[in-house]
Amino acid sequence: MSEAGDFIDAGLQRESSWQRADQAQARFGPDVEVYGASVGAVRGTVRDALRRYKNLGRDELTALCSELWAVPVLERRLAAVVLLQSGLAALDNSDLTRIEGFLRSARFPELADPLAVDVVGPLLARLEGHSRSRAEAVLERWLQDPDPWLRRAALLAPLREFRAGRGDWDSFVRQARKSLSAASGGGEDGGGADTGSLIREAVTRVVDDVRRTRPELEF
Structure with missing residues (x-):
């Protein structure tokens, strides 16, 4: 995994709560793992990553999103959505192919709907x-x-x-x-x-x- 990907994943796990994870896991079922980090913590972790890795271009940003999404962990995938929201100005129509792949495997409104409303x-x-x-x-x-x-x-x-x-x-x-x-x-x-x-x-x-x-x- 890339350095930026490791940074985000480690940050998400630091922000985890086993009580929140148990509650969310019961709701989402076995198709996705849950660390137990809040939405605010996910956004904060992504914000910290963008401050730390300031020179991420469009290719690096979208590759990082794919890297995070590849592992079926709710918070990692939500972090990928937040990254796309943050880098919206750099995206173009060709990025819809990548987003389409995310949507096909999202399986939950908590992931699919922000992609549609706040990215697409x-x-x-x-x-x-x-x-x-x-x-x-x-x-x-x-x-x-x-x-x-x-x-x-x-x-x-x-x-x-x-x-x-x-x-x-x-x-x-x-x-x-x-x-x-x-x-x-x-x-x-x-x-x-x-x-x-x-x-x-x-x-x-x-x-x-x-x-x-x-x-x-x-x-």
Whole structure:
């Protein structure tokens, strides 16, 4: 593992609590290990790492994210999400391939939803021209993918734009209705999650949020 990866992993384990780990492990099950560090501790550890390793370029940053994600530990993967949030300005549409791999293996809203709302959405919003068109094509493909976590991410991605008074609401409504219809047959994803529930939760989250901040928009 890289020096920066070792630093983050060691920091996360120092911040662990066996009581928190036991509680979280019971909730998340056997598919992921839990150190027992709080979300605040994860963010603090990543902040310390970025101060210590100030010269991380885009390639080093994204490689570090992959390194952390490769081990199925909740806090390591959350640290990868925080790193992507911190390095958002350096990312471009080609990084959606890496993020897609993360989403396919996320299996929990605690990991998948921040990737969608705080990484994919803002990344798309800052792209222009050909890069934006290619990124939009990726999200269109996600909406058709059998993996419900990708469909969920594509639906959640514009949430921050809607909060800011931007975004294409009519397009979201069309996509959401189509996704809800496709998911109405139920079924489970590879991790045992109910496909219909994953899609309905995503649509409900966006609609409820928009209803509070932009009541003139209707679903």
